[in-house]
Amino acid sequence: MGRKILLDKIDIPGILGFDVYRNNGGYSAVEKALKTMSPDQVLDEVKKSGIRGRGGAGFPAGMKWSFLDRSTNNPRYLICNADESEPGTFKDRYLMEKLPHLLIEGLIVSSYALGANTCFIYIRGEFKYLVGILEKAIFEARKNGFIGKNILSSGYSLDIYVHPGAGAYICGEETALIESLEGKRGNPRIKPPFPASKGLYQCPTVVNNVETLASIGPIIIMGGEEYAKIGTGKSTGTKLISASGHINQPGVYEIEMGISVEDFIYLDEYCGGIRGSKKLKAIVAGGSSVPVLPENLVFKTAKNETRLMTYESLAEGGFESGTMLGSGGLIVYDEDACMVRNTWNFSRFYHHESCGQCSPCREGTGWMEKVLYRIEHGQGRIEDIDLLVNISKNIEGNTICPLGDAAAWPVASAIRHFREEFEFHVKHPEKIKNKDHGNIQKLFVP
Amino acid sequence: MHNNQIQHKIHFRENKEFHFREEIMEKVKQIISRYPEGKQKSALLPILHIAQEENCGHLSVDVMDYVAQLLGIQSIEVYEVATFYSQFYLEKQGKYVIELCKTASCAICGGEDILDFIKEKLNIQEGETTDDKLFTLKTVECLGGCGYAPVMQVNTEFYEFLDRQKIDSIIDELRSKANDEKAKASTWAEKFC
Numbered sequence A: 001m002g003r004k005i006l007l008d009k010i011d012i013p014g015i016l017g018f019d020v021y022r023n024n025g026g027y028s029a030v031e032k033a034l035k036t037m038s039p040d041q042v043l044d045e046v047k048k049s050g051i052r053g054r055g056g057a058g059f060p061a062g063m064k065w066s067f068l069d070r071s072t073n074n075p076r077y078l079i080c081n082a083d084e085s086e087p088g089t090f091k092d093r094y095l096m097e098k099l100p101h102l103l104i105e106g107l108i109v110s111s112y113a114l115g116a117n118t119c120f121i122y123i124r125g126e127f128k129y130l131v132g133i134l135e136k137a138i139f140e141a142r143k144n145g146f147i148g149k150n151i152l153s154s155g156y157s158l159d160i161y162v163h164p165g166a167g168a169y170i171c172g173e174e175t176a177l178i179e180s181l182e183g184k185r186g187n188p189r190i191k192p193p194f195p196a197s198k199g200l201y202q203c204p205t206v207v208n209n210v211e212t213l214a215s216i217g218p219i220i221i222m223g224g225e226e227y228a229k230i231g232t233g234k235s236t237g238t239k240l241i242s243a244s245g246h247i248n249q250p251g252v253y254e255i256e257m258g259i260s261v262e263d264f265i266y267l268d269e270y271c272g273g274i275r276g277s278k279k280l281k282a283i284v285a286g287g288s289s290v291p292v293l294p295e296n297l298v299f300k301t302a303k304n305e306t307r308l309m310t311y312e313s314l315a316e317g318g319f320e321s322g323t324m325l326g327s328g329g330l331i332v333y334d335e336d337a338c339m340v341r342n343t344w345n346f347s348r349f350y351h352h353e354s355c356g357q358c359s360p361c362r363e364g365t366g367w368m369e370k371v372l373y374r375i376e377h378g379q380g381r382i383e384d385i386d387l388l389v390n391i392s393k394n395i396e397g398n399t400i401c402p403l404g405d406a407a408a409w410p411v412a413s414a415i416r417h418f419r420e421e422f423e424f425h426v427k428h429p430e431k432i433k434n435k436d437h438g439n440i441q442k443l444f445v446p
Numbered sequence B: 001m002h003n004n005q006i007q008h009k010i011h012f013r014e015n016k017e018f019h020f021r022e023e024i025m026e027k028v029k030q031i032i033s034r035y036p037e038g039k040q041k042s043a044l045l046p047i048l049h050i051a052q053e054e055n056c057g058h059l060s061v062d063v064m065d066y067v068a069q070l071l072g073i074q075s076i077e078v079y080e081v082a083t084f085y086s087q088f089y090l091e092k093q094g095k096y097v098i099e100l101c102k103t104a105s106c107a108i109c110g111g112e113d114i115l116d117f118i119k120e121k122l123n124i125q126e127g128e129t130t131d132d133k134l135f136t137l138k139t140v141e142c143l144g145g146c147g148y149a150p151v152m153q154v155n156t157e158f159y160e161f162l163d164r165q166k167i168d169s170i171i172d173e174l175r176s177k178a179n180d181e182k183a184k185a186s187t188w189a190e191k192f193c
């Protein structure tokens, strides 16, 4: 059994309530930070912990915090990114639903370290039922003196508010989120300036993911160095993995970074193997935006090293033969899954979610969707496959925000690893009429 | 932005007087006060959610103009936001809006069949509302419940691990609930909202 830091208290009855949470050691990170540490000391511990952002990009949190512009008198803001809409990802929802006080505790300590007196939780509109849970937790924390004016007589004051979005994947991108929070359309901003200097209301702002911020409490309690001992290399600590698709036990799992992908997929403690004892065909390791990996690259890297659940190991091989840990949204495909259909599905998603500001993304995602639609529906041409690669190259790197790349990678990687299957769709339209035509290997046999 | 789903139509005017009830107004004022002086526009999304709920589940031009006035911003600032986000409905919806996830894990774990089944059962296509105005069927992108696929949301309620049997019982249950409410409701608005 791996060590649990975030979910260790999840089974305690009544842990949703303040009293039970408090009686089980809750809010001691706030006490420790506000009573015995300066904001800079908190920041130091976070730096030492080596924790990287859990929202997808994996940027070291301590470094991001140290970039916050502290030179002006403008108010500073902390925004908790609870927009969770990356296909395959459902860990933040789980965390907020089961352990709201863990997040609130993390927000208080983090806001203190950043000198922010206001913190917003930007939550996706579909999670309306969570707003009540979070607001109750905030209310209880306030009643017990952990939020509000002069917290624990430290002189530090903080307000936390929940702000709902209204259905737009792009609002998970931090600058689109800020625009949305200002009451506008979710159009990402051109960077620089970065939110660290000009964010919400043009004031210095830090945006972090729910899981990142929920980890701050435990880091302060155990100390950054201790936290950094968990995991391997630059992947420190534990990570929540949302596992879905063709596995026996889909769900949210906390892992110590460094366990092997094979163990994660096959051990009973985690995914428990492939559904119906079928064979594995492919995985998407970190939410729909990362390159897809075919079976032969899932358990071993191209260098024949064991593939681990870490930022580095999943990325080993770059775009040729690797992928990314991303948000930790693992989708597993069995042998009967159709990779063309799945790629079309993803492309449709990105086309739908493109904010439309930059032509390569707005037009390119639309073209990829259309071309994939026709291949999947038996109307494809053989040149379409290279056309898709071409479109994806024209999007990648040419857009304001990374949604463009996120739309391009799944397509480019699916063609790289499953070109035969795309060709089969083009050459044998009669064999793919049925939408459950998945297992192309079986269809190859006349 | 998707071709089939362009909802950029702001033509729906109800020509009615809309304003928040007193207790709702309290809540609205409290929300506005969360944001700094001069930044009350920030309250737009939360308030549009409330306005939509108060207006039988959709936003008409009348309602959006009212919200603009309340926040001291131009009407166009409200329209451009209302047309951007998929959860704001610019046309009348059924009492229950079924939003079925059609993305990734839901698609590969039976979601496509569920869609066909709901269409068949309600005898409507995507985007349509049943004749009795009870159900509107929509497909949406990932709802953040991929591990419990296939999933759907009906208004604010999540339903997980869907299969035909579950759909049957959910729809029947909602239908009888709605009928009960109708029988009890006395005013015209309560009956048809």
Ligand SMILES: Cc1cc2nc3c(=O)[nH]c(=O)nc-3n(C[C@H](O)[C@H](O)[C@H](O)COP(=O)(O)O)c2cc1C
Pocket: A052, A053, A054, A055, A056, A057, A058, A059, A061, A081, A082, A083, A084, A085, A086, A169, A170, A171, A172, A173, A174, A175, A207, A208, A209, A210, A212, A213, A401, A402, A403, A406
């Ligand atoms: C299109 C797009 C969608 C994103 N969606 C999310 C999201 O839903 N949740 C999230 O935490 N980060 C999301 N991100 C990443 C954020 O921009 C940002 O990097 C993150 O919130 C930073 O937090 P972290 O450093 O703690 O990971 C998204 C990025 C892009 C480009």
Ligand code: SF4
Pocket: A170, A187, A188, A353, A354, A355, A356, A357, A358, A359, A361, A362, A399, A400, A401, A402, A403, A404
């Ligand atoms: S890349 Fe796409 S989503 Fe991002 S700003 Fe450009 S058009 Fe909008």
Ligand code: FES
Pocket: A087, A088, A089, B101, B102, B103, B104, B105, B106, B107, B141, B142, B143, B144, B145, B146, B147, B149, B151
């Ligand atoms: S894919 Fe359906 S909820 Fe995520």
